[in-house]
Amino acid sequence: MSLFSRAPLSRRRLVKNSLGAGLLAFAGLAGPAQAEEQEILNVSYDIARELYAALNPVFAEEWKAETGNDLTIQQSHAGSSKQARAILQGLQADVVTFNQVLDVQVLADRGGFVAEDWKSALPNNASPYYSLPAFLVRGGNPKGIEDWDDLVREDVSLVFPNPKTSGNGRYTYLAAYAYALEASGGDEAAALDFVGKLLKNVAVFDTGGRGATTTFVERNIGDVLITFEAEVENIRAAEDDGAYERVVPETSLLAEFPVALVEKVAEQRGTADIGRAYLEFLYSTEAQRIIASFNNRVHDPEVVEETADQFPEVRLLTVDDVFGSWEEAQEAHFGDGGTLDQVFRN
Amino acid sequence: MLRRLLILAALAFTVIVVILPVVSIFHRAFAEGAGAYWTAVSDPETLAAIRLTIVTALIVLPLNTVFGLAAAWAIARFEFPGRRLLLIVIEAPFAVSPVVAGLCFLLIYGAYGPVGAALADYNIQLMFNLTGIVLVSAFITCPFVVREVLPVLQVTGLDEEKAALTLGANGWQMFRHIVLPNVSWGLAYGVILSAARAMGEFGAVSVVSGAIRGQTMTLPLQVELMYNDYNATGAFAAATLLTFLALATLALRGLLHHFGPKRDQAA
Numbered sequence: 001m002s003l004f005s006r007a008p009l010s011r012r013r014l015v016k017n018s019l020g021a022g023l024l025a026f027a028g029l030a031g032p033a034q035a036e037e038q039e040i041l042n043v044s045y046d047i048a049r050e051l052y053a054a055l056n057p058v059f060a061e062e063w064k065a066e067t068g069n070d071l072t073i074q075q076s077h078a079g080s081s082k083q084a085r086a087i088l089q090g091l092q093a094d095v096v097t098f099n100q101v102l103d104v105q106v107l108a109d110r111g112g113f114v115a116e117d118w119k120s121a122l123p124n125n126a127s128p129y130y131s132l133p134a135f136l137v138r139g140g141n142p143k144g145i146e147d148w149d150d151l152v153r154e155d156v157s158l159v160f161p162n163p164k165t166s167g168n169g170r171y172t173y174l175a176a177y178a179y180a181l182e183a184s185g186g187d188e189a190a191a192l193d194f195v196g197k198l199l200k201n202v203a204v205f206d207t208g209g210r211g212a213t214t215t216f217v218e219r220n221i222g223d224v225l226i227t228f229e230a231e232v233e234n235i236r237a238a239e240d241d242g243a244y245e246r247v248v249p250e251t252s253l254l255a256e257f258p259v260a261l262v263e264k265v266a267e268q269r270g271t272a273d274i275g276r277a278y279l280e281f282l283y284s285t286e287a288q289r290i291i292a293s294f295n296n297r298v299h300d301p302e303v304v305e306e307t308a309d310q311f312p313e314v315r316l317l318t319v320d321d322v323f324g325s326w327e328e329a330q331e332a333h334f335g336d337g338g339t340l341d342q343v344f345r346n
Numbered sequence: 347m348l349r350r351l352l353i354l355a356a357l358a359f360t361v362i363v364v365i366l367p368v369v370s371i372f373h374r375a376f377a378e379g380a381g382a383y384w385t386a387v388s389d390p391e392t393l394a395a396i397r398l399t400i401v402t403a404l405i406v407l408p409l410n411t412v413f414g415l416a417a418a419w420a421i422a423r424f425e426f427p428g429r430r431l432l433l434i435v436i437e438a439p440f441a442v443s444p445v446v447a448g449l450c451f452l453l454i455y456g457a458y459g460p461v462g463a464a465l466a467d468y469n470i471q472l473m474f475n476l477t478g479i480v481l482v483s484a485f486i487t488c489p490f491v492v493r494e495v496l497p498v499l500q501v502t503g504l505d506e507e508k509a510a511l512t513l514g515a516n517g518w519q520m521f522r523h524i525v526l527p528n529v530s531w532g533l534a535y536g537v538i539l540s541a542a543r544a545m546g547e548f549g550a551v552s553v554v555s556g557a558i559r560g561q562t563m564t565l566p567l568q569v570e571l572m573y574n575d576y577n578a579t580g581a582f583a584a585a586t587l588l589t590f591l592a593l594a595t596l597a598l599r600g601l602l603h604h605f606g607p608k609r610d611q612a613a
Contacts, residue, residue: 076558090457091556
């Protein structure tokens, strides 16, 4: 297996953009300002390494051009719940870029590391990009998988990570539940029955997204792998042509990737302005283009138009609309005695 | 017949459990050719991970050597209250799961721990940097030297040491010319085991590292991270480096084994 190959077009754009920024920086050198060495730490989720490795140099160039200062952006990657706990215990994060809303909320609730109104501090619920649970099927789609209903057929076997241990798995569970709830006109018993059938079809329950991918791709188990669309596309790009196909269901659940400034730390380290500029940069057309090249969906109208072919249309339900809030969804479905426990027992 | 079966079983077990996995590491690392391997190994983050892993071992080993020698000597030569307790406590790291050990350090030395909070007032941070990694590595590897040196001290007994003292040697001379040569083989063995363990430790280090790329990622953490990134070549390339470090310690052990007894005779 190789590093994921990216669309050559976006690579070229990226180079062009950084060249432009480089020239600006060069012009900036003529100015009288004394260059300062600056540093921020971006604490992020486990599989975002290559994304931020592509984004950070572009921002550093821009920052240099704007302020004349040399900026180093340190990256830390691990499961986002683990990262949140590490910050509570003293990891000096200036910004967080997570894949779970609750993990940012924890930083606001305990000790005010993040502002209480962090969600409204930046556009789109402070989520510069988004994704959704989608399906990866084997080449030619032999089982004819089109939508969620096909996943509960008796002849279909599924692979997705355990919702007990994986945020990715929780999205799949909630997406299926939300779909069934809507299809049955709000009948909770029918939705419960639906996710029960879904879990019965699971061939292997891995603890995380990476394990599920290995099960599906390398051990060749299951007809459908359910994971974030970005992951689906990345896997497909890494494997032989035609070995796998992407299926995007008609309806899915919005998966947000929330970002926030860790004010408590950044203010003490005097890096709050850099952190804010960094997070705003993630919404710039330039950054959104890079983010989209990693198969995440973005909001920037220009980039949305450019990448229209890349992302099939889908209707997205949100956790807030269907379940009230993440806290409520967490308690009702994944807490002790929640629906997941009930379904597992049956 | 039985003997052959036994030998065959032992060989088969070794091949399945030890040799195959090690070979597969190299196989996977070179799956995309030597060029891809070289690129992965010379990645700045991987290089930083190697440096951190070796630096950690170089700090931890002298600490544990001095402490291990002192503790073993105290336990072997003196009766004092709490002697048995010390022996048990020193072995605790063998019994405690590394992840639990890491969490304990976090609870005490983290921002909300009793020690961590007090130090935070002076802007001193122990966790999520080299200090934290060194602390947990020292904890994890602290029993090895004691466990290797103590039996040797107990077997050699007091006679030579007493003789040295009656002949007018001071404490340091006795230690230098009698105790150290006697325990040298055990000591070296303990140090090598500590080194191997310190460089390979994952669980405890993972809890206190903070996973800052190029700064607080040790090689084992780097391997896991790259694997999670779907970067199999990078992960296995880093794994070969760990394997080389392990093989180097093994070779060192072999050398010591070869030369050790002669030196003991000379002493």
